[in-house]
Amino acid sequence: MNDRQTIQKHSKSFSLAAALLPAAARRRAEALYAWCRMVDDSVDLAEDPRQAAAFLEQLRDDIERIQQQHPPTIAAGERLLQIVQECQLPLEYPLELVRGMEMDVLGHSYQTVDDLLRYSYRVAGVVGCMMCHALEITREQALLHASHLGIAMQLTNIARDVQEDWQRGRLYLPAEWLPELPQPGSPLSDDCVAPAIQKCLELADRYYASGDAGLKHLAARNRIAIDVASQVYRAIGERISAHGYRASQGRAVVPARTKFRIALWTIAKRIPELLQPPMETRLPKTIGKFVPISASSSFHPWRTTMTNSHDNWRETASSVCYAISLTAILAATLFVMVALNPKSAAYDVLPWLYSGICIMLAPGFYVLSRRFDRQNQLIAANESQRDA
Secondary structure, eight states: OOHHHHHHHHOHHHHHHHTTSOHHHHHHHHHHHHHHHHHHHHHHTOSSHHHHHHHHHHHHHHHHHHHTTOOOSSHHHHHHHHHHHHHTOOTHHHHHHHHHHHHHHTTOOOOSHHHHHHHHIIIIIHHHHHHHHHTTOSOTTHHHHHHHHHHHHHHHHHHHTHHHHHHTTOOOSOGGGSSSOOOTTSOOOHHHHHHHHHHHHHHHHHHHHHHHHTGGGSOHHHHHHHHHHHHHHHHHHHHHHHTTTOGGGOOOOOOHHHHHHHHHHHHHHTHHHHTSOOOOOOOOOSOOOOOOTTTOGGGOHHHHTTTTHHHHHHHHHHHHHHHHHHHHHHHHHHHHHHHHSOSSGGGTTHHHHHHHHHHHHHHHHHHHHHHHHHHHHHHHHHHHHHHO
């Protein structure tokens, strides 16, 4: 099974988003996903914890061998070497992923929100950082937002898979969110876990907002693809919410038609960005790190997601104006069709009048959309200079 078949089989959401990437970026992203899936399956499908632990120890040894420029010894190590060479990937990220997998193998218990976020960073936040290299990120500031988006998606996965994880003997919801700890082997009570699932998704929403704030650091096509992935994952949380956060409802699934609707809307609202000149690409020189929210206010989800709130309204206004412009064009087309095929004398003049009004509105709202975009770009440039 090649990399594309792997992502198509295991994640329809990521497969849809990857299809929107440029060819070279898509190939690197698919390779990175396939490697992460290889590691995940080697742990989850192991016959017993000792076999999983032995695999992770071999992988850790291979990462150290790659660092020392020695050939790896197992297939996962050989695959990782190819990705490291092609994406210039810092080895700290796969090492963090191994540490996250070890938390599963060792049956780590989650007492606090910091415990949950540390795990989410290791198994998903670092994947966001690695994707920065796969997509040839342009700004160092994107690393934090990329890791936040990975954390948000992992929190969504945890909220979705509470029942399945419990059947495997795992519970990622922190004990401080639960009125009482469920006993191993006993069924989960919705009354016990539903409030915690809701808190998990609320926390994810704040990290999604931080991920959104980092989209401006991506090239236009990459921005569209990542935005689609983010919106589809958010839709999972919306379905869990619609089911009352009840784990007994089973795995929440977003229908294919909803995914394509999200993709079409995201592409439509970001078409003007495709007309912008391409951004200069360079790989980040720094390495993303996890900082517990209790140790640093800069990593606190209530703060990081609001960092760029001053220009969020401009981005929303730009999208709204662009949507109105598209709607006006479609309406003008429909009115012209009615005018050319009148059903009565009353339709002789009015359709032409309405189409004329729509034709005048369309460019006006398009200009407003572009103006808000330029203001966002100026703010982003000023932030970049200030951070530098």
